Amino acid sequence: MISLPRLYAILDASCFSNSEDLLRAAEELLAAGVTLLQYRNKTGDARAMLTQALELIRRSRAGAPAPHYPRLIMNDRADLCLAAEFDGVHVGQGDLSPESARKIIGGERWLGVSTHNPRQVAEADGTSADYIAIGPVFPTASKLNPDPVIGLAGVQLARHLTRKPLVAIGGITSENCCAAIEAGADSVAVISDLIRDPGKSAEEFLRILE
Ligand code: TZP
Ligand code: MG
Secondary structure, eight states: OOOOOSEEEEEEGGGOSSHHHHHHHHHHHHHHTOOEEEEEOSSOOHHHHHHHHHHHHHHHHHTSOGGGOOEEEEESOHHHHHHTTOSEEEEOTTSSOHHHHHHHHTTTSEEEEEEOSHHHHHHHHTSSOSEEEEOOSSOOSSSSSOOOOOHHHHHHHHHHHOOSOEEEESSOOTTTHHHHHHTTOSEEEESGGGTSSHHHHHHHHHHHHO
């Protein structure tokens, strides 16, 4: 079983006006101590995504010595995970099934699955996914057509349905992150509350979640 850090930072390309801003935010997050980072790009074409992903890999390794490289996770795309030599892929309910993604990435890379209700958690629990994300826990503006908010009770429910590492996602802030952990999450995934000042925000999350 894998062990997740408390903070799972997600860099969503739509939050940045250009590639350099995204890459700088990544550098700030990593310098602050983020060790698990997802690259999410819902609008870029495959080539643009691969270019950005390769640069993320390069910069993330420039800042850390070999065994301590941060883990980079590709959202949605198992093919780009391999092409960019990322450490894992995160699939949602409309992406490749966990088992299909697993066939592509092999047994070593991490596989995460998004779930939004108890049925999906139970189903993901029966797959080879390494971790399960559950949400949106709170209202979020970062996802198009989000599923209904599940609240902390939804996290508690998910906790009873799986022993896999559980990631709370959706509207997570430095104010509510501890409540998500207390409800049973092992980690919190954050997009918007890390954007304003990525370095400072990540440091604050890491301090609070310690
Ligand atoms: N899945 C469920 S909520 C969400 C995703 C990708 C968006 C989380 O973003 P934020 O800004 O941290 O609410
Ligand atoms: Mg997806």
